[in-house]
Amino acid sequence: MPFDFTTAMRRLCSDVCARVPDFHHVRMDEVAVAFAQARRKVSWGLQAKLTPMRFEGGALTTSRHGRTWTVQRLYEGEREMLYILTFYLPRFQDQPFREKLVTVLHELYHIGARFDGDIRRHEGRYHVHSHSQKEYDARMAEYVDEYLATSPPRELSDFLRLKFATLARRHGGIVGVQVPIPKLLPVAARSTPFAS
Numbered sequence: 001m002p003f004d005f006t007t008a009m010r011r012l013c014s015d016v017c018a019r020v021p022d023f024h025h026v027r028m029d030e031v032a033v034a035f036a037q038a039r040r041k042v043s044w045g046l047q048a049k050l051t052p053m054r055f056e057g058g059a060l061t062t063s064r065h066g067r068t069w070t071v072q073r074l075y076e077g078e079r080e081m082l083y084i085l086t087f088y089l090p091r092f093q094d095q096p097f098r099e100k101l102v103t104v105l106h107e108l109y110h111i112g113a114r115f116d117g118d119i120r121r122h123e124g125r126y127h128v129h130s131h132s133q134k135e136y137d138a139r140m141a142e143y144v145d146e147y148l149a150t151s152p153p154r155e156l157s158d159f160l161r162l163k164f165a166t167l168a169r170r171h172g173g174i175v176g177v178q179v180p181i182p183k184l185l186p187v188a189a190r191s192t193p194f195a196s
Contacts, residue, residue, distance in 0.1 A: 001171065001172065002171055002172055002173035002174060002175040003159065003167055003168070003170075003171035003173070003174050003175070004175055004176055005035055005087070005089065005093075005159070005174050005175070005176040006033045006034060006035055006176035006177045007176070008156075008159050009033050009085075009087065009104075009176075010028060010033045011156055012104065012156050012157055012160075013026075013028050013031070013033065013085070013104065013108060014028040015152055015153075015156050016104065016105065016108065016147055016152075017108065019147055019150045019152060020105075020143055020146055020147050020150075022109075022143065023105075023108055023109070023143075025111070025113055025114075025115050026108055026111050026115065027115060029079065030079065030080070030081055030082045030083070030115075031081065031082070031083045031084070031085050031111070032074060032076065032081040032083070032084045032085065032177070032179050033085050033177065034084060034085070034086045034087075034176070034177045034178055034179040035086065035087050035088070035089050035176045035177070035178060036086050036087075036088055036089070036178060037088070037089060038088040038089060038090065038091040038092075045088075045091060046088055046091075047087070047088055047091060047092045047095065047103045048085070048086060048087045048088060048092055048103050048104070048106075048107050049085075049086050049088075049107065050083055050084070050085055050086075050107045050108075050110040050111065050119070051083065051084040051085075051086065051181070051182065052082075052083055052110075052112075052117055052118055052119045053071055053073070053074060053080075053081060053082050053083060053084070053117045053182065054071070054082065054116060054117025054118050055071075055118065056118055056121070057116070057118060058112075058114065058116025058117050058118050059118075061187055067186055067187075068186070068187040069184045069185065069186055069187060070184070070185050070187050071182050071183070071184055071185070072182040072183045072184075072185060073182075074179065074182060082115065082116070082117040083111055083117065084179050084182070085107055085108070086179070089164060089174070090163075090164030090165070093160075093162075093163060093164035093167060094163050094164050097157075097160050097161050098141075098144065100160045101144045101147070101148075101157070101160065102137060102140045102141055102144055105140045105143045105144055105147070106136070106137065106140045109139075109140060109143070
């Protein structure tokens with residue numbers, strides 16, 4: 001039976017968020033976990049990304065260039081998803097085990113503490129990764145150590161110990177959820193009623 005990558009990743013992320021206090025605010029049942037195919041077969045480049053489904057402060061709309069915009073909403077059944085967590089395969093799966101865990105924690109940490117669909121915003125102009133991405137990633141490595149120190153069930157992360165081709169060969173293929181990038185949609189201007 002093919003290996004369900006996104007189900008396995010959801011289980012791992014749920015366990016991380018349950019075990020590491022700084023991630024307790026993340027509700028994985030409102031995070032869509034997906035994969036996308038990396039366009040180029042190189043080891044460097046985008047490994048994963050978190051897409052917020054709200055604007056700053058959890059707002060449903062934003063103004064840009066004099067127009068008001070909203071984002072396409074995403075539902076799984078009747079539950080609305082506030083974030084999309086996407087992993088780029090096979091590139092992500094071909095990284096070393098520890099780097100994969102750092103990437104997972106890196107993306108989860110982008111989820112704002114209010115869990116309102118917006119990202120975590122740092123002080124200053126470098127609001128996504130703070131003033132130093134190197135320091136940001138060093139902090140994520142500390143979170144990985146904190147997670148592993150709780151002795152999580154090894155079967156939750158075993159799939160990360162294998163490269164993409166090995167994982168696919170062992171299970172006869174890899175499957176999972178794919179989610180299109182949500183579109184920005186213009187909000188129609190409300191008509192102003194005529195005075196009588």
